Amino acid sequence: MKLRSLFPYLLIGLAFGILATKAEVISWFRIQEMFRFQSFHMYGIIVTAIAVSAVSIQIIRRSGLVAASGERVDIPRMPLSRLGTQYWLGGTIFGLGWALTGACPAPMFALLGNGIGVMVVLIASALAGTYTYGRVRRYLPH
Amino acid sequence: MDLLHAPWPWYVSGPLIGLIVPALLLVGSKRFDVSMNLQTMCGQLRWRDQSWNLALLVGIFLGGVLVATLLQNPDPVAISEATRQDLALLGITDFTGLVPKEIISFGNLGSAAGLIIMIGGGFLIGFGARYAGGCTSGHAITGLASLQPASLVAMVGFFTGGLVATHILLPLLLAA
Numbered sequence: 509m510k511l512r513s514l515f516p517y518l519l520i521g522l523a524f525g526i527l528a529t530k531a532e533v534i535s536w537f538r539i540q541e542m543f544r545f546q547s548f549h550m551y552g553i554i555v556t557a558i559a560v561s562a563v564s565i566q567i568i569r570r571s572g573l574v575a576a577s578g579e580r581v582d583i584p585r586m587p588l589s590r591l592g593t594q595y596w597l598g599g600t601i602f603g604l605g606w607a608l609t610g611a612c613p614a615p616m617f618a619l620l621g622n623g624i625g626v627m628v629v630l631i632a633s634a635l636a637g638t639y640t641y642g643r644v645r646r647y648l649p650h
Numbered sequence: 651m652d653l654l655h656a657p658w659p660w661y662v663s664g665p666l667i668g669l670i671v672p673a674l675l676l677v678g679s680k681r682f683d684v685s686m687n688l689q690t691m692c693g694q695l696r697w698r699d700q701s702w703n704l705a706l707l708v709g710i711f712l713g714g715v716l717v718a719t720l721l722q723n724p725d726p727v728a729i730s731e732a733t734r735q736d737l738a739l740l741g742i743t744d745f746t747g748l749v750p751k752e753i754i755s756f757g758n759l760g761s762a763a764g765l766i767i768m769i770g771g772g773f774l775i776g777f778g779a780r781y782a783g784g785c786t787s788g789h790a791i792t793g794l795a796s797l798q799p800a801s802l803v804a805m806v807g808f809f810t811g812g813l814v815a816t817h818i819l820l821p822l823l824l825a826a
Contacts, residue, residue, distance in 0.1 A: 514705035516677045521706035524670050525713015531663030532727050534714075535748040541733040543809075543816035552660030553667065554790060560668025561795035568675055579679040586783060586793065586800040595782050595789075595800050599807020602778025602785065606808060607815035608771030610749060612786045613779060614684040614710050616772075621714020624749055626756045630772035637776025638688040648781065 513577075525618045534618045536610025543607050594650040605637075654721050657728065671792055678702060683788030684710070685779035740824040753824075763823040774811075782807060 531553055532538045542550035568581050575581050588595070606612050609630055611619060616634065620627040674680040680702055687707045690700040697704070726745040734745065742750050751757075758764030779785040782804045784793060790808065793801025 513678075514701055517674075517680075517702045517705040518709040518712075520670060520673050520677070521709020521711075522713045522716070523673075523709075524667065524706070525710035526717055526721070527658070527663050527667050527670075527713075528710070529714055529717040529748075530658040530721065530723075531660065531667065532657050532748070533663075533667075535727045536750055536754060537727045537729045537733070537737070537745065537748075539812075540737060540816060541729045543812045544733055544736060546730045546732040546736075549660050553664035556661060556664030557668035557791055558795045560665045561671035561791055562797070564669065564672035565675070565796050568672060573676065575676055575679040577678040581675045581679045583675070583681055583792070583796045586798050588800040588803070592800065592803040595803035596807040596810075598778050598781025598783070599789070599804040600778070600811040600814075601774050601807075602782055602804075603808040603811020603813075604815045604819070605771040605774030605776075605778060605811075606786070607812040608767045608819065609754065609775065612685075612775055613688060614707075614785075614787055616775075617684075617707055617711045618714040619748060621711040621716075622718045622748060624747075624754070626754060626759070626768065629756075629759065629768055630775075633769045633772025634688055634776030634779075635691055637773040637778070638685075638694070638780045639692040639776075640773075641777045641780040642689075642692060642694050645781075 516576075524614065525621060528615060528618050529622060534611065534615035534622075539607060539610040589650060591649075594648075597649070605634075655723055657723050668791070668795070670787075671795060674706075681788070682792045683784050685776075685785035685788060688776050689780065740821060742824075766823055767820075778811070 528534050533550065533553060538550055541547045573581055611630060616627050616631050671682050674682050684707065686695060686700060687703050689695045690697060690704060727748065742752055744751050753767060759768060784804065789801040789804040794805060
């Protein structure tokens with residue numbers, strides 16, 4: 509990919525970083541509030557984001573729009589085994605980390621941008637987790 | 651406080667976040683999943699294929715920088731009174747900023763609870779996101795919006811883990 513073609517993605521990321529910060533979805537306090545069911549804030553964001561994105565995907569699919577890059581717009585279906593072990597078990601492991609740190613991959617970088625320097629430690633730990641998964645994945649049920 | 655410095659309400663920010671998915675699809679048929687960048691940084695995906703996603707990640711970081719310099723909310727995050735009371739019972743007294751400085755800070759890396767929360771929690775995020783094949787952006791937003799059963803299962807997992815950590819692990823760790 510040419511450097512110039514990366515610019516739109518940088519802008520989309522910039523928009524997301526601003527939105528995520530201003531919506532406070534990167535705040536540990538908001539994540540705690542969500543998992544304690546004490547405010548509609550996070551649920552309102554998740555539900556409206558899914559709704560807008562679902563309607564957009566349907567419009568794109570039905571109108572057969574082609575991406576600016578020329579590729580056919582497609583969201584591949586993720587394989588689901590009978591027990592779906594990787595999704596519920598992996599999801600539960602992820603959820604533990606999400607509630608403990610109040611962050612997930614994108615918020616870690618948005619928080620770092622917001623001057624929370626200790627996020628480098630969380631990012632390094634997340635990288636170690638991803639690396640470890642790669643080493644042990646063949647022993648795990650999926 | 652003016653509109654730009656105040657936090658943005660859910661009915662404004664939620665729909666706008668939802669537009670990230672079609673934006674990525676229309677620019678280059680890309681699927682919104684920020685956690686894939688962790689794989690790229692670990693050498694599990696090719697840099698060349700994921701350069702767009704890394705550019706997105708740089709943008710997310712810069713978005714944080716931009717808000718912190720120009721649009722920062724001077725007030726504490728306006729969480730509900732009930733949450734504030736629950737967290738006070740866990741010993742949190744400083745509600746300023748986006749994260750609790752008593753828990754998420756360099757200074758707290760010296761305590762066992764701080765190590766478990768920051769290093770352990772970070773590890774679980776990286777491990778779990780890969781095991782589950784996606785994170786909040788990949789499953790909760792993109793996956794559910796494209797009606798994927800796998801993402802619904804992952805989302806149930808996210809909440810199961812989140813509830814266990816919030817109601818069992820955090821009280822144990824912070825009381826110690």
